[in-house]
Amino acid sequence: MTDSIRVHGGEPLRGEITVRGAKNFVSKAMVAALLGSTPSTLRNVPNIRDVKVVSELLRLHGAGVDYNVESGEIALDTTSLQYADALQIATHAGSSRIPILLCGPLLHRLGEAVIPDLGGCRIGDRPINFHLEILQKFGAQVEEGGDGLHLTAPNGLTGIAHTLSYPSVGATEQLLLTGVLAKGITTLENAAVEPEIKDLIDTLQKMGAIISVDTDRSITIEGVETLHGYDHTALADRIEVGSWASAALATRGDVMIHGAQQRTMGMFLNVFRKVGGEFDVRQDGIRFWHPGGDLNAIALQTDVHPGFMTDWQQPLVVALTQAKGLSIVHETVYENRFGFTEALVAMGAEVQLYRECLGDKKCRFGQRNFRHSAVISGPTPLHAADIEVPDLRGGFSHLIAALAAKGTSTVSGIGIIDRGYEAFRDKLTALGAAVE
Numbered sequence: 384m385t386d387s388i389r390v391h392g393g394e395p396l397r398g399e400i401t402v403r404g405a406k407n408f409v410s411k412a413m414v415a416a417l418l419g420s421t422p423s424t425l426r427n428v429p430n431i432r433d434v435k436v437v438s439e440l441l442r443l444h445g446a447g448v449d450y451n452v453e454s455g456e457i458a459l460d461t462t463s464l465q466y467a468d469a470l471q472i473a474t475h476a477g478s479s480r481i482p483i484l485l486c487g488p489l490l491h492r493l494g495e496a497v498i499p500d501l502g503g504c505r506i507g508d509r510p511i512n513f514h515l516e517i518l519q520k521f522g523a524q525v526e527e528g529g530d531g532l533h534l535t536a537p538n539g540l541t542g543i544a545h546t547l548s549y550p551s552v553g554a555t556e557q558l559l560l561t562g563v564l565a566k567g568i569t570t571l572e573n574a575a576v577e578p579e580i581k582d583l584i585d586t587l588q589k590m591g592a593i594i595s596v597d598t599d600r601s602i603t604i605e606g607v608e609t610l611h612g613y614d615h616t617a618l619a620d621r622i623e624v625g626s627w628a629s630a631a632l633a634t635r636g637d638v639m640i641h642g643a644q645q646r647t648m649g650m651f652l653n654v655f656r657k658v659g660g661e662f663d664v665r666q667d668g669i670r671f672w673h674p675g676g677d678l679n680a681i682a683l684q685t686d687v688h689p690g691f692m693t694d695w696q697q698p699l700v701v702a703l704t705q706a707k708g709l710s711i712v713h714e715t716v717y718e719n720r721f722g723f724t725e726a727l728v729a730m731g732a733e734v735q736l737y738r739e740c741l742g743d744k745k746c747r748f749g750q751r752n753f754r755h756s757a758v759i760s761g762p763t764p765l766h767a768a769d770i771e772v773p774d775l776r777g778g779f780s781h782l783i784a785a786l787a788a789k790g791t792s793t794v795s796g797i798g799i800i801d802r803g804y805e806a807f808r809d810k811l812t813a814l815g816a817a818v819e
């Protein structure tokens with residue numbers, strides 16, 4: 384498959400598409416299956432690259448992974464696990480950050496784990512210090528080798544009391560995946576409570592875990608001796624839904640998204656409405672459309688759940704280039720998530736980046752050298768350009784910009800978009816986009 388796409392833009396996206404399970408849950412649920420002594424079944428699994436990557440990782444560890452793309456069912460048999468070395472893992476991990484989450488389950492099941500350098504989108508430094516601190520507190524010994532980190536747990540893993548300095552999604556998942564089989568009680572303060580984490584907790588509970596979540600971002604786990612497999616249907620990918628909804632807005636289109644779930648989209652729907660987009664929540668999804676006339680400029684900051692999620696920011700910014708007036712977007716989760724706006728500016732958008740926190744919240748990046756606030760002045764007509772995709776969401780945003788722009792754009796490096804957007808080429812065609 385070629386790695387670039389030609390987009391003849393300027394036409395509204397119109398039609399219906401279906402969104403399946405969330406990338407940011409499915410990969411973790413697949414890892415959770417490692418904790419079970421019997422096979423698991425995960426449903427509503429999308430055919431995206433991250434699922435292939437995690438499938439390969441689990442197979443390297445001796446697991447049986449059988450994915451039926453059409454039904455979206457994945458059968459995971461992790462009864463005969465084995466050790467795999469860092470080099471093999473690195474070769475198969477691709478651009479995924481998932482290997483770090485294998486540590487707890489592998490330490491429980493095999494007594495050792497190994498992780499190579501991590502991938503993931505380059506939208507900031509993305510350190511793993513929270514993960515390592517948690518694993519060490521549980522009793523893991525971490526050694527640095529030439530090919531990555533080697534972890535062992537000579538005395539087993541014992542429950543901990545931990546407070547996160549920032550509610551990291553990955554670190555919260557690390558604690559869940561390790562704490563469920565650790566001896567005794569584990570508590571976490573300042574936990575992340577994203578819907579994907581709640582779905583992971585539900586999955587672990589089905590497996591036999593005892594986990595409670597309080598309203599104050601605290602989690603308590605009572606460690607159990609063994610867990611069994613699960614049968615679970617993944618929640619919908621709210622990032623994919625927000626991305627296509629933003630594409631509908633930016634192209635003055637009308638898109639019905641089957642599978643979209645209101646309960647995971649609350650903050651996005653509020654913002655979509657404030658910008659001037661319209662939506663209708665239906666039995667089996669949500670319809671999003673541009674009602675005509677001008678869109679409204681807004682002030683927005685990204686935040687951990689229940690705030691406006693950072694992964695919605697990039698697609699929405701493209702729509703904001705078409706809103707009347709000055710929009711302000713303050714990115715508080717990643718220090719470097721506005722790189723994609725360079726291409727928008729090359730296409731005619733007016734976007735200024737600032738080091739200051741342009742929002743009512745002072746964030747971790749305020750007094751440092753990160754251009755993490757953006758002022759977008761609109762509406763500006765976008766013109767076609769040749770663009771290179773920088774990262775997953777930035778890449779989808781470039782695609783939206785090309786669809787909204789008059790003329791023919793070439794978007795290169797689109798393979799990365801397959802990490803998180805199932806069959807996006809087919810969906811574009813279904814929505815009437817002129818793409819080759």
Ligand SMILES: CC(=O)N[C@H]1[C@@H](OP(=O)(O)OP(=O)(O)OC[C@H]2O[C@@H](n3ccc(=O)[nH]c3=O)[C@H](O)[C@@H]2O)O[C@H](CO)[C@@H](O)[C@@H]1O
Nearest residue numbers: 407509510511512513514550551552553554693694716717
């Ligand atoms: C596969 C997956 O689920 N990816 C999602 C996950 O990423 P991920 O789990 O990597 O994101 P985190 O919530 O951990 O990161 C949030 C912030 O914490 C910092 N941090 C994180 C870990 C650490 O050890 N030290 C540290 O400083 C990060 O640099 C970042 O600034 O949550 C993010 C925030 O909702 C989403 O944008 C990603 O799509």
Ligand SMILES: C=C(OP(=O)(O)O)C(=O)O
Nearest residue numbers: 480503504694775776803
């Ligand atoms: C940042 C993202 O993912 P990852 O953590 O897998 O790089 C994303 O999904 O936008």
